[in-house]
Amino acid sequence: MKPVEFEPALARRMNGMKASEIRELLKLLEQPGVISFAGGIPDPALFPAEAAAAAYSRALRQPALALQYSVSEGYAPLRAWIAEFMRREGSPADPDNILVVAGSQQGLDFLGKLLISPGDTALTMAPTYLGALQAFSAYEPRYETIRPEDGNATPAALRASAEAAGGAVKFAYVVPDFANPTGETLSLAARHNLLDLAAALEIPVLEDAAYRALRFSGVQQPSLQALDVARTGSLDASRVVYLGTFSKTVAPGLRVGWVCAAKSIIRRLVLITQASELNVSVINQMVMLELASQRQERLVETGRANYRAKRDAMLGALDKYMTGKATWTRPDGGLFVWATLDPSIDGATLLARAVEEAQVAFVPGKAFHADGSGGNTIRLSYSLPSPAEIEEGIRRLAGLL
Amino acid sequence: MKPVEFEPALARRMNGMKASEIRELLKLLEQPGVISFAGGIPDPALFPAEAAAAAYSRALRQPALALQYSVSEGYAPLRAWIAEFMRREGSPADPDNILVVAGSQQGLDFLGKLLISPGDTALTMAPTYLGALQAFSAYEPRYETIRPEDGNATPAALRASAEAAGGAVKFAYVVPDFANPTGETLSLAARHNLLDLAAALEIPVLEDAAYRALRFSGVQQPSLQALDVARTGSLDASRVVYLGTFSKTVAPGLRVGWVCAAKSIIRRLVLITQASELNVSVINQMVMLELASQRQERLVETGRANYRAKRDAMLGALDKYMTGKATWTRPDGGLFVWATLDPSIDGATLLARAVEEAQVAFVPGKAFHADGSGGNTIRLSYSLPSPAEIEEGIRRLAGLL
Numbered sequence: 001m002k003p004v005e006f007e008p009a010l011a012r013r014m015n016g017m018k019a020s021e022i023r024e025l026l027k028l029l030e031q032p033g034v035i036s037f038a039g040g041i042p043d044p045a046l047f048p049a050e051a052a053a054a055a056y057s058r059a060l061r062q063p064a065l066a067l068q069y070s071v072s073e074g075y076a077p078l079r080a081w082i083a084e085f086m087r088r089e090g091s092p093a094d095p096d097n098i099l100v101v102a103g104s105q106q107g108l109d110f111l112g113k114l115l116i117s118p119g120d121t122a123l124t125m126a127p128t129y130l131g132a133l134q135a136f137s138a139y140e141p142r143y144e145t146i147r148p149e150d151g152n153a154t155p156a157a158l159r160a161s162a163e164a165a166g167g168a169v170k171f172a173y174v175v176p177d178f179a180n181p182t183g184e185t186l187s188l189a190a191r192h193n194l195l196d197l198a199a200a201l202e203i204p205v206l207e208d209a210a211y212r213a214l215r216f217s218g219v220q221q222p223s224l225q226a227l228d229v230a231r232t233g234s235l236d237a238s239r240v241v242y243l244g245t246f247s248k249t250v251a252p253g254l255r256v257g258w259v260c261a262a263k264s265i266i267r268r269l270v271l272i273t274q275a276s277e278l279n280v281s282v283i284n285q286m287v288m289l290e291l292a293s294q295r296q297e298r299l300v301e302t303g304r305a306n307y308r309a310k311r312d313a314m315l316g317a318l319d320k321y322m323t324g325k326a327t328w329t330r331p332d333g334g335l336f337v338w339a340t341l342d343p344s345i346d347g348a349t350l351l352a353r354a355v356e357e358a359q360v361a362f363v364p365g366k367a368f369h370a371d372g373s374g375g376n377t378i379r380l381s382y383s384l385p386s387p388a389e390i391e392e393g394i395r396r397l398a399g400l401l
Numbered sequence: 402m403k404p405v406e407f408e409p410a411l412a413r414r415m416n417g418m419k420a421s422e423i424r425e426l427l428k429l430l431e432q433p434g435v436i437s438f439a440g441g442i443p444d445p446a447l448f449p450a451e452a453a454a455a456a457y458s459r460a461l462r463q464p465a466l467a468l469q470y471s472v473s474e475g476y477a478p479l480r481a482w483i484a485e486f487m488r489r490e491g492s493p494a495d496p497d498n499i500l501v502v503a504g505s506q507q508g509l510d511f512l513g514k515l516l517i518s519p520g521d522t523a524l525t526m527a528p529t530y531l532g533a534l535q536a537f538s539a540y541e542p543r544y545e546t547i548r549p550e551d552g553n554a555t556p557a558a559l560r561a562s563a564e565a566a567g568g569a570v571k572f573a574y575v576v577p578d579f580a581n582p583t584g585e586t587l588s589l590a591a592r593h594n595l596l597d598l599a600a601a602l603e604i605p606v607l608e609d610a611a612y613r614a615l616r617f618s619g620v621q622q623p624s625l626q627a628l629d630v631a632r633t634g635s636l637d638a639s640r641v642v643y644l645g646t647f648s649k650t651v652a653p654g655l656r657v658g659w660v661c662a663a664k665s666i667i668r669r670l671v672l673i674t675q676a677s678e679l680n681v682s683v684i685n686q687m688v689m690l691e692l693a694s695q696r697q698e699r700l701v702e703t704g705r706a707n708y709r710a711k712r713d714a715m716l717g718a719l720d721k722y723m724t725g726k727a728t729w730t731r732p733d734g735g736l737f738v739w740a741t742l743d744p745s746i747d748g749a750t751l752l753a754r755a756v757e758e759a760q761v762a763f764v765p766g767k768a769f770h771a772d773g774s775g776g777n778t779i780r781l782s783y784s785l786p787s788p789a790e791i792e793e794g795i796r797r798l799a800g801l802l
Contacts, residue, residue: 004638005637005638005663005664005665006605006633006637006638006639006640006663006665006666007665008515008516008571008572008604008605008640008666009516009569009571009603009604010515010516010669011514011515011516011517011518011521011540011571012518013514013518014515014669014672017669017672017673017676018672019672019675039470041469041470042469044464044465044468044469047464047465047468047469049461049462049464049467049468050461052461052464052468053457053458053461056454056457056458056461057454057457057458060450060451060453060454060457061450063445063448063450063453063652064445064448066450066654067445067448067450067453067652067653067654067655068442068443068445068448068652068653068654069440069442069648069653069654070654102503102656102678102682103678103679105677105678105679106677106678109676109677109678113412113414113539114409114411114412114415115409115410115411115412116412117412117413117414118519120412131675131676131679134675134676135676135677137676138514138673138676139412168410170409170410170412171409202410203409203410204407204409232407236406236407237405237406237407238407239407239409247470251464251468251469252468252469252470253467253468253469253470253471253682253683253684254468254682254684255503255678255679255680255681255682262406262407263406264406264407264408265407265409268411268415268418271415271418271419271420272418272539274420274532274535275418275510275532275535275536275538275539276506276507276510276536276677277503277504277506277507277510277656277678278504278506278532278656279656280656281503281654281655281656281682281685282654283654283655283685284682284684284685
C-alpha cells in the first residue's frame, strides 16, 4: 500500500500559484518531430560557446574570486559595464543604480516582494507576460488592466477601486518593446500616457526590456526610463525601474540580468537579494562581463539577422495559409507573433489537437490574461525553428482551422 | 542642488527587512591586515579550480543544453546524483524528491514563501542562522524559541500562543549539525524530541544540513530526515525537509544547493522556482555534477583536515588567552566557535573596537537571536585565516577584554 503523503499547511499565497503552461510545454520540445512555436527561448545556434569556454578558463585563474561568495549588489566591474550600457540607453546610471539579478525574471520576483502587500493593485496590460503575473501573484495582488494606446482609466478611478479592494495601486508593469506575448511596441504617445498616469498615481513603472535590443525594422523608441529621466531630471528621481537581461542577446543559461533604478530602490532590492540567493553566481557574472564587453554588438547583430529572417518566414506563411482564418500582429523585433482566432475556437483545445494531429506546438493566449479572457488567442514564437520549419508548421496549423 | 530621490510606497514586509551585519562585514575582509573571524565562508585554497575549468569546457561542448533555459526542477542527472547521495544519508529519495536551488539560502527563501502567511509562527532555536531569519522575515512570521536539548514548550502552549497571535505554527527550523552560529550538534535525544514536537503539531521540520559533511571528531548522528523516514515509513510521508548545499564542500560561487523532501512539497517548490529564477544556471549544475561525482569525497576529506587544524588552533588559542574572560563551544565540525562574554560586554561595541584597535573581525551574536537577546555573544569563524593568524587574532582579541 502506498503510504500517505505528508501535506503541510501552506501559506495562503499558494492558492494563487499555478503551474506554468509555458514551462510544462518546454517538455514537448524534447519530442522529435514537433515543430515548436512555444517557449520564448533564444536560438542556441547564436550562443557564443567557444568564447564562453575561454572566459570560464580565464575567470578560474582567480578561483578565490570566481568560486567564492560575493556581494549581493553584483560583481563591481559588471555593474560598471551595465551602468555604461544604460547611459547609452539614456539612463544616466552609476554602478550604484544597478543590481545584478539571476535573469530579469528574478528581478520581477524581487520587485513584487518589494512593492506588493496582499490586496494591493498591480497595473498590467492584457495580455501581458505570463512570467510576470506568476512572479507578482506570489505576493497576492489584484490586477487592473491599463491600455496606454487606447486610453487608460482615470487615476482617480484606479485609486478608488484599489482602495475599495483594501489596498493601493503599487506599480504599473509593461513590456514596451516587442512585448511578450504580442510582439507589439508602445508608441511614443502611449509611453507618455503611461508616465502621466504613473506620475498622477505616484507609483513606479516596471519597464521589462527583455527584447528591446532585438529590433529589426522601424525606429527605436526611447526607453520609458530615458523619457522619465528627461521629465524628472535624474535617474534617482525617476519612477521607472528598468529590467534588463543578457538572456536574449548572449545566453540565458548563465542566469544574469539586471535592474537599473533609483538608488533608493536598488538599496532595498539588495536587502531582498541578501535574504534570497545571497548573490548571483560570481563566475557567471565574470564570464558575462567578458562576453558582453567583447561581443555584445556582434551578438545583437547576428541575433537580429537571424530573427528577422524567421519573422519574415512566419509572416509570409501566415499571409499564405492563415488569411481569413485569423488575424495577427506584425512585430518589428523580438520573438513573438500574436494571433487572434475565430471567437468559437479555444486556444488550449487547439493546442491539444495541434500536438497530436499536426505535431505543432504554441502557447494558448489565455494564460497571458490576468482576467482569464483571451481564450481565442495564441502566441507563436519564431525563434527556434528554421524558416522552412516555420512555413511547414504554419501550413499544418492552418490545416486544423 | 541634489534632486529629490523617488521613494515608492513599499510592501509592509519591508519593515522587517534589515541589512545583514554579516554581508556588510564581508567588506571588511577586503582591508589588508584584518584577521577575520567573520563570514562563514569556505577557505578558497580548497576550491577545485582546475577541475572546474575542465568541467566548464566539457559542458560547453553541449552549448544548446549548457547555455539554454532549462526545467525548474533542476538538471536531471544532477538530481539523480543528489538522490543517490541522499539515499546514502538514509533518505530513500527518487530524483522527484529533489529540487535544485541556487544555494540552500534560496531554499530557505522558497520554503518561507511556501509556508508562511503573515502572523504565522516559525519555531527556531536561539541563537540560529541569521540568513534563515532574514529569509523567513520577508514573509512576516513571528518567532518562538524551541530548546530540543533542554525541553520544549508543550505543543498545546505553542499552538495557543500562535493562535493568539492570529496565525498557526507553520514549521520548525534547525541546523542540527555544527550549527551556524554555535558550532553545536543536536544529540540523538534532542532530535527525537524535536520530531515528537513536530508530529504533535503536525508541522514540517526544515533541516539545514549546510555543515553536516564537515565532521572531524565525534560520531555522526543520523539526519533528522533519516530518523523521520524510519518513523513514518517513507520519504514521501516524512515531515522533514532537508536543505543541502555544495557551497561548503565544493564551492559557493556556482550557487548550487538542493532541497530533498516529500514529492508533495517539491512539486509546490517547483512552482515557486518557476515564478522566481526559472531555473538554476544549468551550466553550473552540469559542472557541479562533474565536480561532485568525481571529487566530492576527496574534497570533503581535504576540507575536514583543513578545518580540523584550524579549529584546533582556535580552541588552543582560546584556552591560552581567553580562559576566565569568556566561555565557548567546542565544535566537532563545521566552521564556527560561539563565545559568551561577560554580560557587561556588548558584542557590537567590541567589534568596533576590535576592528579599529586590534584589526580583528567577528560577528556580534545579537543578530542571530530573533528575540534581540545575545548581546554579550560573538561568533568566531576559523575557516579563512591560517592557524598562525587564528592564534594571533585570538591573542589580540583577548587583549581587548
